[in-house]
Amino acid sequence: MSGVLIRGSLGDIARLAGLQGGAHIEDAYAAAVCWWSAAVAPAAVMPGWRSCVVWGAFLAQENQPSLATALQNTGLEPRRFPHLGLHPDITTETALRAARAATTRRTRPGTAFSMLLTGSPIKNGTSRKSSDEFLASTLRVAWDGEEYRPDSELRPLRRLGPVGNAPRIGVLWEMPEQDWRYDAQTSPASSTRFLIFRRRQEDPHGEPDRRRVTAAAVRALEELTRIHDDLSTCQVDFTMTGEAAEKFWPIRLTEDRFDSEETLPESQFFRLDDHTHRIAAALALAEGTQVITGGHIEAAWSLVARSCRDRARLLCPGDLDLVDRILRDTGAQISSSTGSPQPLPLGTPSPHDAARGAASAVVSTRGARGRNGKVKRDSAVVQDVKGWHGDRCQMCGSVLRIPGPRQAASEGAHIRPLGKGGHDYTGNVLCLCPNCHTQFDQGGLYLTDDLYVVETVTGTVRRRLETDPRHDVDLECIRWHRARWVQDVPPPDRQARPSVVTARGL
Numbered sequence: 012m013s014g015v016l017i018r019g020s021l022g023d024i025a026r027l028a029g030l031q032g033g034a035h036i037e038d039a040y041a042a043a044v045c046w047w048s049a050a051v052a053p054a055a056v057m058p059g060w061r062s063c064v065v066w067g068a069f070l071a072q073e074n075q076p077s078l079a080t081a082l083q084n085t086g087l088e089p090r091r092f093p094h095l096g097l098h099p100d101i102t103t104e105t106a107l108r109a110a111r112a113a114t115t116r117r118t119r120p121g122t123a124f125s126m127l128l129t130g131s132p133i134k135n136g137t138s139r140k141s142s143d144e145f146l147a148s149t150l151r152v153a154w155d156g157e158e159y160r161p162d163s164e165l166r167p168l169r170r171l172g173p174v175g176n177a178p179r180i181g182v183l184w185e186m187p188e189q190d191w192r193y194d195a196q197t198s199p200a201s202s203t204r205f206l207i208f209r210r211r212q213e214d215p216h217g218e219p220d221r222r223r224v225t226a227a228a229v230r231a232l233e234e235l236t237r238i239h240d241d242l243s244t245c246q247v248d249f250t251m252t253g254e255a256a257e258k259f260w261p262i263r264l265t266e267d268r269f270d271s272e273e274t275l276p277e278s279q280f281f282r283l284d285d286h287t288h289r290i291a292a293a294l295a296l297a298e299g300t301q302v303i304t305g306g307h308i309e310a311a312w313s314l315v316a317r318s319c320r321d322r323a324r325l326l327c328p329g330d331l332d333l334v335d336r337i338l339r340d341t342g343a344q345i346s347s348s349t350g351s352p353q354p355l356p357l358g359t360p361s362p363h364d365a366a367r368g369a370a371s372a373v374v375s376t377r378g379a380r381g382r383n384g385k386v387k388r389d390s391a392v393v394q395d396v397k398g399w400h401g402d403r404c405q406m407c408g409s410v411l412r413i414p415g416p417r418q419a420a421s422e423g424a425h426i427r428p429l430g431k432g433g434h435d436y437t438g439n440v441l442c443l444c445p446n447c448h449t450q451f452d453q454g455g456l457y458l459t460d461d462l463y464v465v466e467t468v469t470g471t472v473r474r475r476l477e478t479d480p481r482h483d484v485d486l487e488c489i490r491w492h493r494a495r496w497v498q499d500v501p502p503p504d505r506q507a508r509p510s511v512v513t514a515r516g517l
């Protein structure tokens with residue numbers, strides 16, 4: 012079984028933590044990723060304006076040293092990262108409330124501040140309902156951001172003050188196994204937002220070269236400090252290379268495979284794509300780039316896959332072979348998929364705050380979730396539309412090639428969302444690639460009445476929507492979408508023939 016791919020500066024720091032503190036290098040590396048993701052969270056924006064936090068829950072056996080302490084001993088500490096506050100040893104609800112309140116006070120537009128909570132207030136016990144609810148509402152908002160917050164979660168938060176900004180909270184919990192098992196059973200929706208790791212014993216790699224490891228970690232810390240300083244004044248939208256996007260696809264489909272296995276615990280094996288995306292983004296930023304490459308995806312997946320196995324060992328040990336088989340299949344698909352090493356043309360990075368309000372063209376990680384968070388399968392309507400277009404994106408013409416029966420991946424995009432009064436019929440569905448889907452859903456792209464694709468922010472006209480005689484796109488839905496997102500452009504009849512189109516003689 013292949014292990015975690017240890018990478019870059021965070022890997023160098025993890026090696027030193029292992030050397031000094033007797034921690035397993037994979038554990039220390041996962042903890043360092045959580046740590047770093049909190050440090051860069053104010054600058055790093057995921058689709059839907061969620062912060063890029065990676066949460067780890069580390070299940071320790073007795074006598075294992077704290078990973079947070081091990082990292083701190085390497086020099087990975089908030090003093091070097093002035094935009095990160097550390098709240099150590101959050102082991103009670105009171106401490107959590109205090110940390111949450113402090114974060115809310117510090118989290119205002121432009122303050123670029125985040126917090127890392129270590130310890131764990133999750134405890135196996137009874138009569139903890141209000142505490143669990145507080146934990147869930149606090150943490151889920153920090154993970155999911157504003158747009159994905161149901162009203163029921165907003166209500167308790169309003170009592171805590173303004174909710175205009177999701178606090179950037181990073182989490183590095185360390186706790187006994189039975190506490191995690193309790194949390195996973197009482198609050199699966201929260202627990203899947205964590206990558207869980209059962210701590211390993213010390214690395215059996217023999218005595219590494221202490222001087223070499225230390226020197227590498229010192230260089231790594233300098234590098235991370237410099238990157239963190241650079242990020243303090245800007246906001247980063249991530250983009251993926253074509254290769255990364257192709258490697259990402261099998262991971263999204265893996266969620267479906269877990270979902271369709273009856274014996275696996277419900278809702279415990281999803282958000283894999285989201286976890287992978289966040290880790291890959293954190294790894295990219297640790298290397299000073301906002302372009303996620305295939306290498307970042309592979310490394311991130313190796314960490315997620317380990318967490319999946321640990322989750323299975325904890326919650327469904329009898330199904331470990333099944334979980335392993337699924338993970339192996341995904342790993343094989345990821346390593347065999349290829350694609351362009353260039354950033355996707357639609358995902359032009361926009362490094363500064365000015366980009367806020369523009370939809371970031373990155374691969375969507377939302378998926379279609381049902382009410383309980385389970386991934387929904389395509390309706391027959393969506394399957395029809397995808398079939399008519401052969402999985403070719405109607406907006407940019409790209410086809411994502413993946414292994415599998417269809418050999419291609421696409422998304423059915425509801426022009427008017429079902430949650431906003433739209434209906435599930437082919438006139439309201441487009442066949443899009445994930446990039447165009449994200450941009451369209453978030454208003455970065457709209458359609459004119461004569462089906463030209465226009466970039467909302469720049470007004471640039473891209474090309475005409477690809478059509479098929481079997482597919483009648485409903486103009487009313489297109490107008491609804493345009494009215495929702497486009498306030499500052501001329502009304503539809505004038506917009507229908509943008510000047511750029513005329514200039515190109517189209």
Ligand SMILES: [Zn+2]
Nearest residue numbers: 404407444447
């Ligand atoms: Zn597209």
